[in-house]
Amino acid sequence: MKRHNFRRWVGLTGVFGLLLGGVLTVAAQADPTNTPAPTRTPAITSTPAPTNTPEPTATMTATPKPRGTEMIVQISAGDDDVNESSGQFELNQQTIWIGNAEESTEQYLGLRFRRVNIPNASVIHSAHLEVYPIADAWIPLSYDLYAEAADNSAPFTDDNLPSQRELTSANVVHSSNVLWPGKVWYPLDDIADMLQEVIDRPGWQSGNSLTIIALGTEEGGAFGRKFFTAFEGGSAYAVRLVIDVTAPELPPTPLPTSTPLPTATPRATATLDPCEAVSMPVRLGVGDTGMVILSGTTPTTPVNVREAPSIEAERIGRLAQGVTFDVLEGPTCADGLNWFKVRYGEEDKEGWLAEGQNGLYFVEPVS
Numbered sequence: 119m120k121r122h123n124f125r126r127w128v129g130l131t132g133v134f135g136l137l138l139g140g141v142l143t144v145a146a147q148a149d150p151t152n153t154p155a156p157t158r159t160p161a162i163t164s165t166p167a168p169t170n171t172p173e174p175t176a177t178m179t180a181t182p183k184p185r186g187t188e189m190i191v192q193i194s195a196g197d198d199d200v201n202e203s204s205g206q207f208e209l210n211q212q213t214i215w216i217g218n219a220e221e222s223t224e225q226y227l228g229l230r231f232r233r234v235n236i237p238n239a240s241v242i243h244s245a246h247l248e249v250y251p252i253a254d255a256w257i258p259l260s261y262d263l264y265a266e267a268a269d270n271s272a273p274f275t276d277d278n279l280p281s282q283r284e285l286t287s288a289n290v291v292h293s294s295n296v297l298w299p300g301k302v303w304y305p306l307d308d309i310a311d312m313l314q315e316v317i318d319r320p321g322w323q324s325g326n327s328l329t330i331i332a333l334g335t336e337e338g339g340a341f342g343r344k345f346f347t348a349f350e351g352g353s354a355y356a357v358r359l360v361i362d363v364t365a366p367e368l369p370p371t372p373l374p375t376s377t378p379l380p381t382a383t384p385r386a387t388a389t390l391d392p393c394e395a396v397s398m399p400v401r402l403g404v405g406d407t408g409m410v411i412l413s414g415t416t417p418t419t420p421v422n423v424r425e426a427p428s429i430e431a432e433r434i435g436r437l438a439q440g441v442t443f444d445v446l447e448g449p450t451c452a453d454g455l456n457w458f459k460v461r462y463g464e465e466d467k468e469g470w471l472a473e474g475q476n477g478l479y480f481v482e483p484v485s
Contacts, residue, residue: 185433186243186364191231193356196349200274202226202281209274212351213252217259217343218334225334225343227261228280230271230327231359237324242314243362246305247330249346250355253300260338263290265312266329269321280331288312293337298344302412302439305360305420313361330359393451398474402458406445407484410437421480423469427457434469437462442484449473 193199201208203219203226218225229247236242264285272278288311298304309330316328334343347355402408410421423435427450437443441462448458448470455472462469474480 186241186362188360188362189235190358190360191234192353192358193229193349194232194353197274198230198232199348199357200228200280202228202279205279205281207274207276207279210350211348213345214348214357215343215345216249216261216332216334217338218340219343220340222334222336222338222340222342224281226280227332228274228283228329229331229357229359230274230329232327233325234328234359235324236317236361236363237365238317238320238322239366240317241364241366242310242317243364244308245310245313245359245361245363246308248303248305248358248360250303250357251298251300251344251346252351253345254297255300255344256295256297257344258293258295258338258342259344260293260335260342261332262335263292263307263309263312264288264331264333265309265316266331267316267319268329269319270323270326271329272327280329283329283331285331286312286315288315291335293335299412299440303420304346305436305438328359393449396451396454396456398456398477398479400449400456400473401479402445402448402456402473402481402483404445404447407442408445408458408460408481409442409484410439411479411482412439421471423460423462423467423471425469427452427459427470429453429455429472431470435462435467437471443471443481 196210199209199214201211201214201219202224204221204224208214214227216227265288266283267286268284271283274280290307290309290312292307312330313328316322346357349356420436420438422433423437424431425434426432427448430453443460443462446459446461446468449456450459450470451457455475457470457472459468459470461467472480
């Protein structure tokens, strides 16, 4: 009887062992051994992070009275727009750049403008460079702008590099991370003070050459630079210098006085409708979003924004090609033009601009 129970116990033990071994085997088989681990996506290490939504921005500087005559001087030779990178001289290129190359020190852009016809002691109200980018560019950018402190700037050579020039005390410090739209003119910083310093030099004469130098700074980092068209890439799109200037006035010659004649009583005249003088159909409307028309073939200066709807009103800003704005009021007819009050820029500045003139529209509604 005991032997029978013992055999029965041994038999049951074997059965449980088989069952337990089977469970363990199934568990072992259920454990995956070769499931591949997910691979890490390589991080981009050199692409600067964008800041907010990119918008083309323009340098918009208030212009003090009195306003003068606007003149444009453009780079006119291949050796007048050059780069210097860590002592290496680069000229006769299709494109040039501002900012930094592989290093963030000793990086220069040199621009020499010939035949600057501004008399000594003129008043520079505003001035800025305009560049023509070859493509859209959005990257951190930092540089310092100077003029060469010279009466008549000499050409760039291996023995007279941008880094070897004496610079004005006036300068502009620039740092940005915004979109430069391609194939349109883009205005840079106002440089009126440094031009005034050159024009006021005792040795300066009208028709002399003037040089602007940009020095890349560390904030932009390595390869923090933007390209635009050089003279060799198309003379019509070479960098240009836009200046609002008033030449010194000669003392007036006194005229002989005469006895004033009696004035006649003016006759009543019919009131003229100022809009009758405007021949261009209105295309903008209140509430519209407008844009300065992009011109890939015909370079134009930025559209002036004025304090009031009149060509005699003070200019308070300038909008480059591609810049958008909101229409607040208008049209108001004055000086043979349709004027609209607009809001523009990150600071929501307001002013008046003309829709067009002589059959040419400056701005258009954004569809």
